[in-house]
Amino acid sequence: MLTLAHISDLHIDGGARARERVERVAAYLDGIADALDALVVAGDLTEHGTVAQLEEVRALLAGRLPVMVCPGNHDVVDGRAPFRRVMLGETGPQERGEAPVNAVYRLDGGAVVVCDSTVPGEGGGLLSEETLAWLEDTLDGLGRTPVVLGLHHHPAPLHLPSVDPIALQEPDRLAALLSRHPQVAGLLCGHAHTPAATSFARRPLLVAPGTVSVLPLPWEDAHRVTEAQPPAMAFHILDDQGRMTTHYRTVPPQEG
Numbered sequence: 343m344l345t346l347a348h349i350s351d352l353h354i355d356g357g358a359r360a361r362e363r364v365e366r367v368a369a370y371l372d373g374i375a376d377a378l379d380a381l382v383v384a385g386d387l388t389e390h391g392t393v394a395q396l397e398e399v400r401a402l403l404a405g406r407l408p409v410m411v412c413p414g415n416h417d418v419v420d421g422r423a424p425f426r427r428v429m430l431g432e433t434g435p436q437e438r439g440e441a442p443v444n445a446v447y448r449l450d451g452g453a454v455v456v457c458d459s460t461v462p463g464e465g466g467g468l469l470s471e472e473t474l475a476w477l478e479d480t481l482d483g484l485g486r487t488p489v490v491l492g493l494h495h496h497p498a499p500l501h502l503p504s505v506d507p508i509a510l511q512e513p514d515r516l517a518a519l520l521s522r523h524p525q526v527a528g529l530l531c532g533h534a535h536t537p538a539a540t541s542f543a544r545r546p547l548l549v550a551p552g553t554v555s556v557l558p559l560p561w562e563d564a565h566r567v568t569e570a571q572p573p574a575m576a577f578h579i580l581d582d583q584g585r586m587t588t589h590y591r592t593v594p595p596q597e598g
């Protein structure tokens with residue numbers, strides 16, 4: 343069994359509001375870390391992807407839990423190199439510059455695969471040829487190990503007008519890849535700033551709430567939805583039958 347916490351869209355910008363919300367989430371997760379296997383952060387950790395913002399968010403998320411990150415469009419405004427240096431700790435000869443940020447983590451109850459759906463400088467997403475080839479090889483190599491796949495951009499429409507135009511482009515290529523890999527139990531996304539669930543390639547597609555804000559549906563009051571909601575997160579349990587179960591939670595205020 344694998345138990346994951348999943349957050350997204352922290353949008354650390356050097357200001358107090360975003361920072362306080364991330365502190366609240368991080369402190370809560372650290373307190374329950376013994377019950378969790380890892381924290382998946384599905385992108386837009388920062389507002390502009392500057393070194394200062396990336397260093398701030400890395401420090402905020404440094405706790406007892408292993409942290410698995412995929413970049414979001416806001417994190418790679420000027421390219422992937424700062425994200426790689428700060429979030430992955432690449433230095434000197436290890437630096438891979440603009441290469442997509444793809445990673446696989448093998449854990450006791452399954453594997454977490456995170457891949458890079460960003461197109462640096464653009465809001466919308468696309469899986470590059472390099473990432474698609476890496477994903478195919480990686481999933482082939484994992485055999486029957488159940489997999490949770492994380493990426494920033496949602497590959498299916500969420501009926502949310504502010505983000506559907508900047509969803510993942512060419513989602514059929516990912517769907518075709520997944521059809522060859524039935525061990526992928528579900529997909530975790532961010533980008534849309536809404537706790538939402540749908541399906542993609544016959545698998546659950548689970549969107550993390552935006553830590554910084556919630557984007558309103560057309561019939562919701564934008565001011566009340568965006569400003570009034572506390573930060574939230576998802577917990578995903580991948581059981582031994584390969585079924586994913588998800589609970590969404592708002593984060594309690596810190597004690598004291």
Ligand SMILES: [Fe+2]
Pocket residue numbers: 351353386414416533534535
């Ligand atoms: Fe975002």
Ligand SMILES: [Fe+2]
Pocket residue numbers: 385386414415416494532533534
């Ligand atoms: Fe985004």
